[in-house]
Amino acid sequence: MNNAVAGFSKLSKKEKINWIANEYFSNPEEAQNIIRNYWNSDEKLQQLHDEFIENTITNLYIPLGVAPNFLINGKYKTIPMAIEESSVVAAASKAAKYWSTRGGFKATIIDTEKIGQVHFTYSGDAEKLTQFFNQIKPKFFSETQSITKNMQQRGGGILDIKLKDKRSLLENYYQLHATFETKDSMGANFINSCLEQFATTLKEEGQNSDLCQNGEKLEVIMSILSNYVPHCLVRAEVSCPIEDLAEKHITNPQEFAERFVQAVQIAEVEPFRAVTHNKGIMNGVDAVILATGNDFRAVEAGVHAYASRNGQYASLSHAKIENGIFTFWLEIPLAVGTVGGLTSLHPLVKLCLEILEKPSAPELMEIVAVAGLAQNFAALRSLTTTGIQEGHMKMHLNNIINQFEATDEERHLIKSHFKKTAVSHSAVVEFIESLRK
């Protein structure tokens, strides 16, 4: 089918589902049943979810798991993780348990500054514009007072506004580059509201000055926060004497530490590896970001921009051996909120924040960074010792079994067989086929 539809947004939910079912399915009734199966039986709760976005037809479940035993700055945390990929929660849990007996994770906030920009063009003299900006700068603060009053009371608000000359990049292009402190909120709406007021002030003051008296043009193009927040930065770290790295599968800790450091160094210099390495970090980061109702697109965009800050995409984490001490750490930019957005609306998000003991936004930054580092440690440990498939496929076994709709008896036989045998998709399929012969 390839039919356009007019006024779809005005249809009722039922009409929208009818249209989808009839347009795209040979068995519309079956499609409608699947859609309805995922509705919440509590109508009010379903309506809440319907209204998070537009044209909602149903809910797409993602499992919510928890990873216990995270010792962070001396306090134990259980971290909620929403993710569809098997082995991620197990890996985080395993890394948490391992480091809990080796000093735990240390997390530090480096800074919490956010950024927003008003992009505009001016065709006149740059010096005249600079003078004008310096003259009217206090007005950007005074005319946003009604927006910033409460944030200032919390200790946040607008930090600074700078005029940036960007004409070397684009003809007549300038910016108002503003920095903000948004405390426990991600701050997107707060920042955007301030920026739109800056734009209004800029235009109005421009008209009332001699800035455009000789036909020069000042035009605001757009006002928007930046999701690149290199100064909203958190560091997470683990370290211990090399000999303490030893455990069941790490019989030669010196060799393990050296190989681990080499694996990180490869990700520091080789972009093909760096992307996968960072994907492993984002397994942990995204899962906590989702569970706490934060904006994962914003976090993803910002983190990957940061990974490219030196001109080549590179590893977000680093490792070293110095004076017999193994240290593994990462620094990532994270604009997250523990108020605003979905945080007080989604009952499960509220529950997850409660599991985390109602953190402030900086505390959540620390938890997210630690989850990323733990995930990266687990993946690198597997990669440099057993290989990734052993653990990952062990966890993925359930998914393969489910694909083949195994009976309880088959499930039991498959699981006990693969306790002793390496799991691969083809090996499981072959075994199931042999059972069904």
Ligand SMILES: CC(C)(COP(=O)([O-])OP(=O)([O-])OC[C@H]1O[C@@H](n2cnc3c(N)ncnc32)[C@H](O)[C@@H]1OP(=O)([O-])[O-])[C@@H](O)C(=O)NCCC(=O)NCCSC(=O)C[C@@](C)(O)CC(=O)[O-]
């Ligand atoms: C998968 C494990 C943890 C198995 O590891 P294992 O040694 O077989 O686990 P175990 O059975 O000995 O259990 C040890 C602990 O692991 C955890 N654990 C163990 N099993 C479970 C489970 N079922 N449910 C919950 N937690 C589990 C749990 O903490 C447990 O302690 P306990 O609870 O018993 O006191 C290990 O092999 C591992 O960490 N593998 C790495 C897996 C991974 O990184 N997965 C991500 C997907 S792959 C990917 O996307 C990223 C990648 C790899 O490409 C990134 C990169 O290249 O850098």
Ligand SMILES: NC(=O)C1=CN([C@@H]2O[C@H](COP(=O)(O)OP(=O)(O)OC[C@H]3O[C@@H](n4cnc5c(N)ncnc54)[C@H](O)[C@@H]3O)[C@@H](O)[C@H]2O)C=CC1
């Ligand atoms: N490019 C982007 O990333 C964009 C993201 N968004 C969305 O905006 C939302 C986040 O925006 P926010 O402004 O954070 O949320 P929000 O609009 O819900 O506002 C949060 C508000 O909570 C209040 N507040 C109460 N207690 C506070 C405390 N302790 N600290 C700070 N503020 C406190 C403040 O008035 C603050 O402005 C997310 O849903 C995001 O997806 C929207 C536009 C663009």
